[in-house]
Amino acid sequence: MIDQYKRQIDYMRISITDRCNLRCTYCMPVDIERLEHESILTYEEILRICRSASELGIRKIKITGGEPLVRKDAINLIKEIKATPGIDFVTLTTNGVLLEEHTEALAKIPLDGVNVSLDTLNPNTFKKITGRDEFVTVWSGLQKLIKSGIPTKINCVPQKGVNEVELMDIAELAVKLPVDVRFIEMMPIGYGKEYEPIKGEEIKSRIKEKYPNIASQKKIRGFGPAEYITSEEWMGNIGFINAISHKFCASCNRIRLTSRGFLKPCLCYGDGIDLMTAMRSGVSDMELKNLISRAIEKKPLEHNFDRQEDSFHPDSISQELKRNNMEKREMFKIGG
Structure with missing residues (x-):
């Protein structure tokens, strides 16, 4: 489907839970109130939205959280989404704590890819960032994932002052392993506003000093905005998602669905459509598709993260969307 700025929107990120088994300082540093089951989308509702979205041209689905694997029967949901007509690719973002026990099942689906969040290779720093002593578990799960072929x-x-000295070591995982390592600039959302980001260009410069023969990776890798570099000496690639220092809004192809059924056209703003309430109020499949369609059509031109105060983005949005305020929710409530 094409939005008002002629961008093809074919990618939807779906958060299936607010819950997580880590307490990362920039995301969910404290325990949160547990949502009642009725407060989040059921699997049947998620599948209904996926079917409607696929009929509008959504071809790629990313399953996120919180931590998606903490939700009961998440594997079966992923399997059913993968089997939905029109959905070509399904991938997963995880913190890796439950990977070891679920990798075999994910490979059988078969899942098209897994993103593992890993900000450090130091067990002590891992505990400092996440609030949990789970580095060995995550590392073991990551190794099993790589061996599975997914x-x-x-x-x-x-993060300045946290994992800054390790960034080259993390980058070099792509030298030694068949993986893509991506450096993602800190998003100024929720607790992330308290952290000073490190720009992707700074990290790229460090890598170039050690590997002067690197080249841009021309092959498209995934469906997001990462720009990749590679070398014949490496087993993998290194990517940079510089959402703040280098906007990629002109080529943005995504929408986001929160676990509470809120469809967001843009991460930056609090705007969106409450699909859960609409479905539980009895909307037809055609009406549901119309709601999704109108959200896509009115997707804003660009984010405005460089402004800290509440502001209105320049283009108007339809009456179905809430007012154009900057997003105030924490990232785990939106979906990673």
Whole structure:
């Protein structure tokens, strides 16, 4: 489907839970109130939205959380989404804590890719960032994932004064392993606003000093905005998602569905459509598709993260969308 700025929107990120088994300082540093089951989308509702979205041209689905694997029977949901007509690719983002026990099942689906969040290779720093002593478990799960043959990406959020000295070591995982390592600039959402980001260009410069023969990776890798570099010496690739320092809004192809059924056209703003309430109020499949369609058509031109105060983005949005305020929810409530 094409939005008002002629961008093809074919990718939907679906958060299936707010819950997580880690307490990362920039995401969910404290325990949260547990949502009642009735407060989040049922699997049947998620599948209904996927079917409607696929009929509008959504071809790629990313399953996120919170931590998606903590929700009971998440594997079966992923399997059913993968079997939905029109959905060509289904991938998963996880913190890796439950990977070891679920990798075999994910490979049988077969899942098209897994992104593993890993900000450090130091067990002590891992505990400092996540609040849990789970590094060995995550590392073991990551190794099993790589051996399974599922395409693997490692997501690292650089943080000044936290994992800054490790970034080259993390980058070099792509030298030694058949993985894509991606450095993602800290998003100024929720607790992330308290952290000073490290720009992707700074990290790229460090890598170039050690590997002067690197080249841009021309092959498209995945469906997101990462720009990749590679070398004949490496087993993998290194990518940079520079959402703040280098906007990629002109080529944005995604929408987001929160676990509470809120469809967001843009991560930056609090705008969206409450699909859960609409479905539980009895909308038909055609009406549901119309709601999704109108959200896509009115997707804003660009984010405005460089402005800290509440603001209105320049283009108007239809009456179905809430007012154009900056997003105030924490990232785990939106979906990673």
